[in-house]
Amino acid sequence: MSTPNEVLTRKLKEHSSLSGDDIAELSRLSYQRRRLDPNEDLIRQGDKPDVAALVMSGMVGRYHLLKDGRRQYLSFHKRGDLPDAQSLFLDRMDHAVCAIGGAEMVLIPHVEIRRMFERRPAAGFAIWRETLIDAAIFREAITNNSSRTPRARMAHLFCEIFYRARIGGLIDGNSCDFPVSQTQIGETLGMAIATVSRTLQALRRARLIEFRGGRLAVGDWNRLTVQGDFNPEYLHLKRAVRI
Amino acid sequence: MSTPNEVLTRKLKEHSSLSGDDIAELSRLSYQRRRLDPNEDLIRQGDKPDVAALVMSGMVGRYHLLKDGRRQYLSFHKRGDLPDAQSLFLDRMDHAVCAIGGAEMVLIPHVEIRRMFERRPAAGFAIWRETLIDAAIFREAITNNSSRTPRARMAHLFCEIFYRARIGGLIDGNSCDFPVSQTQIGETLGMAIATVSRTLQALRRARLIEFRGGRLAVGDWNRLTVQGDFNPEYLHLKRAVRI
DNA sequence: CGGAATGTTGATATGCCTCAACTAAAGTGG
DNA sequence: CCACTTTAGTTGAGGCATATCAACATTCCG
Numbered sequence: 001m002s003t004p005n006e007v008l009t010r011k012l013k014e015h016s017s018l019s020g021d022d023i024a025e026l027s028r029l030s031y032q033r034r035r036l037d038p039n040e041d042l043i044r045q046g047d048k049p050d051v052a053a054l055v056m057s058g059m060v061g062r063y064h065l066l067k068d069g070r071r072q073y074l075s076f077h078k079r080g081d082l083p084d085a086q087s088l089f090l091d092r093m094d095h096a097v098c099a100i101g102g103a104e105m106v107l108i109p110h111v112e113i114r115r116m117f118e119r120r121p122a123a124g125f126a127i128w129r130e131t132l133i134d135a136a137i138f139r140e141a142i143t144n145n146s147s148r149t150p151r152a153r154m155a156h157l158f159c160e161i162f163y164r165a166r167i168g169g170l171i172d173g174n175s176c177d178f179p180v181s182q183t184q185i186g187e188t189l190g191m192a193i194a195t196v197s198r199t200l201q202a203l204r205r206a207r208l209i210e211f212r213g214g215r216l217a218v219g220d221w222n223r224l225t226v227q228g229d230f231n232p233e234y235l236h237l238k239r240a241v242r243i
Numbered sequence: 244m245s246t247p248n249e250v251l252t253r254k255l256k257e258h259s260s261l262s263g264d265d266i267a268e269l270s271r272l273s274y275q276r277r278r279l280d281p282n283e284d285l286i287r288q289g290d291k292p293d294v295a296a297l298v299m300s301g302m303v304g305r306y307h308l309l310k311d312g313r314r315q316y317l318s319f320h321k322r323g324d325l326p327d328a329q330s331l332f333l334d335r336m337d338h339a340v341c342a343i344g345g346a347e348m349v350l351i352p353h354v355e356i357r358r359m360f361e362r363r364p365a366a367g368f369a370i371w372r373e374t375l376i377d378a379a380i381f382r383e384a385i386t387n388n389s390s391r392t393p394r395a396r397m398a399h400l401f402c403e404i405f406y407r408a409r410i411g412g413l414i415d416g417n418s419c420d421f422p423v424s425q426t427q428i429g430e431t432l433g434m435a436i437a438t439v440s441r442t443l444q445a446l447r448r449a450r451l452i453e454f455r456g457g458r459l460a461v462g463d464w465n466r467l468t469v470q471g472d473f474n475p476e477y478l479h480l481k482r483a484v485r486i
Numbered sequence: 487c488g489g490a491a492t493g494t495t496g497a498t499a500t501g502c503c504t505c506a507a508c509t510a511a512a513g514t515g516g
Numbered sequence: 517c518c519a520c521t522t523t524a525g526t527t528g529a530g531g532c533a534t535a536t537c538a539a540c541a542t543t544c545c546g
Contacts, residue, residue, distance in 0.1 A: 064386045067472060072386040086379070089372040094379050094477040118364050125360075128371055129332040135378035136329070136337050138385060143307045143315040146388040146433030150502080182525065190389030192503050197526060229310060234337040393534080425493065435535050440494060456543095 004031040004106045008054055011080030014167055014237050015133060016126035025120040029113065031106040036060070036099035038179075043084060047093045051107040055081045058103030059179055063187070064095050073188040075137055076100065076161065076180070080168055085131050088113060101179030101214060129236075136234045145190045148229065150199050153189045155228030158209055162218055163232050166243055179214035218243075247274040247349045251297055254323030257410055257480050258376060259369035268363040272356065274349040279303070279342035281422075286327060290336045294350040298324045301346030302422055306430070307338050316431040318380055319343060319404065319423070323411055328374050331356060344422030344457060372479075379477045388433045391472065393442050396432045398471030401452055405461055406475050409484055422457035446470075461486075 002010075005027045012018060018026075032051070036042060036058070043049055045065055053060075060083050062074040074095060077083040083097050088110055117124030137160070144156050158178075165176035180188075186196045203209050208224045210217040218224060221243045225231075232240065245253075248270045255261060261269075275294070279285060279301070286292055288308055296303075303326050305317040317338060320326040326340050331353055360367030380403070387399050401421075408419035423431075429439045446452050451467045453460040461467060464486045468474075475483065 062382075064382070066386070066390060070390060072390045074382050074385055086375045089368060090375050090379065090479050092476065092479070094479070095382060117368075121361050121364070121367075124364075125332060128374075131371075131378065132329045132333050132374060135374065135381055136333065138378055138381035139305075139307070139317050139338060141385045142317055142381060142388060143309070145385060147309060147313060147315045181523090187390075193525080194504080194527085195502060201526085233335065236333050236335070236337070424491085426491095436493080437495085437536080438534060441534095444494085 004054060004056065004108075005029075007056060007080050011168070012126040012130065014080075016129050016238075018126060019122065022120050022123040022126070025116050025123050029108050029116065031108060034105045034107055036103045036105060038099055038101050040099050042097040042099065042105065043087075043093050044096045045093055048091050049084065049087045049093065050110050052082055052088060052110060052113060053084050053097070053105045053107055055079050055083065056104040056106055059100040059177065060097050060103050060105070061100045061180075061184070062095050062097050071187045072190070073184060074141065075134065076178075076188075078165060078168055078170060078177075082127070082130055085127060085134070088127075100184070101177075133236050136236060140234050150189070150191050150195055151202060152228050153191070154185070154196075154199050154203065155208065155224050156230050157185070157189060157228075158203075158211070158216055158218070159225055159228045159230035160235075162216060162221075163230075163241075163243070164235065167235075167237060167241055173217075174219075175210075175215050175217035177214060178211070178216040247297055247299065247351075248272075250299060250323050254411070255369040255373065257323075259372050260481075261369060262365065265363050265366040265369070268359055268366050272351050272359065274351060277348045277350055279346045279348060281342055281344050283342050285340040285342065285348065286330075286336050287339045288336055291334050292327065292330045292336065293353050295325055295331060295353060295356060296327050296340070296348045296350055298322050298326065299347040299349055302343040302420065303340050303346050303348070304343045304423075304427070305338050305340050314427075314430045315433070316427060317384065318377065319421075319431075321408060321411060321413060321420075325370070325373055328370060328377070331370075343427070344420070376479050379479060383477050393432070393434050393438055394445060395471050396434070397428070397439075397442050397446060398451065398467050399473050400428070400432060400471075401446075401454075401459055401461070402468055402471045402473035402475075403478075405459060405464075406473075406484070406486070407478065409486055410478075410480060416460075417462075418453075418458050418460035420457060421454070421459040 009018060009023050009026055042053055042060060055077050057079055059076055059078055061076045062083055064072045144153050161178050162176055165171050170176055182196045183193050186193045200211060207219045209219055252261060252266050252269055285296060285303060298320050300322055302319055302321055304319045305326055307315045387396050404421050405419055408414050413419055425439045426436050429436045443454060450462040452462055
């Protein structure tokens, strides 16, 4: 079991250098726990939160709700991620965040984080960098959904999920949790569910991945990255990792 | 003619409240001019800039370069925008920035901006907010390109360009500059050029917009926003604007 | 004026969406 | 624990929308 502190500093260290003072300042933040049921919303479009959430376990997703009720998923977040850090400086949520499978969160008051910035700018810059990496992930999603084939799109999504899990120490052998339904994959990649099912089977048949019961297993990482045109540089990590 | 100072503070005030001291601090930044020819790159993928760019006039676009040489445009930026502000905290460019038509930029050293954060956190927060709004625009682009019809997609793009120009005081009557080619619209929205041409004609025939010679004229704003499912809340401006 | 870049149009093909029927799995209550 | 219901996933058939290709027209620039 890790404390919110450990989870947060470990995550920030993936991309930022933190001094002892920075870490000390981060550890003064207060945390309130919140458990989410599968599919439960943490925040909705239009809300004005006064806390920021840190994922402690499980997975959450951000999504846009369209006028006709359809969803567009924007990104997925695992332990250590701050899926609504932008709310520190953007009053209203322009998207929602919901649990994918069950999830445990801790909530940190905005005021405390802002006070931390003034005391320790470098700790604030690490959070800023976190939001900038989110933006880089969004950019990659634009490209993925707009200029790749369904097969490449799906391969890329699996690469990203697996790679980020790997960095966060969340893989077990060659597999990691990814508790989304095929419907949700379709709502992420902009493809119909029937196409998701068929594309998934093709990837399975090619022995690139296995995906069932909310777990993703990678059969051939190198070929998967080629198929998905995946290059992890957009994740802006301090050190690249071999898989 | 406006100074870089005026352009930047005016832009930041669209979404942030700045005190006199904040503005004074912003005005201490130094600016180096750079003119870009049409299509010229300001920065390329992989570069490690030590300055951030401010658009003074004209337009620039951010894009991903794919392995096969195709481009995916990610966003467009007009006067007042900081199209590579993320480079303040992300070392390597994960995308490129090029001029769309000619453009005039000023370059501001990173070190000066970072120093400003420490002296005046609130001024830094305004820049941070600027990068967060960029991210919101990217999120909207994911949704636009992934779950809307070609017609809605294009309508939405025109709405965003026009609305942002309106906020920035860059429209003249019912029209604004948008010096992209149809090929580039295709590379933005993920559609083939033939489809761009035909969709454009359909929007013209419906008297929603006029688009030629690098200018966009809006014929019926209300219907255009309906067709594009456009809701400007994701731009996070302090005050909404009627058009 | 000539050449290059940009945009238009038509014909064709195909990939993906839609719809529908069916199967499998998971959750619920008697 | 089993029957029942619900949700999730699979499969096939069919049609349509958009990509692709190619020829042509237009505009832009030097």
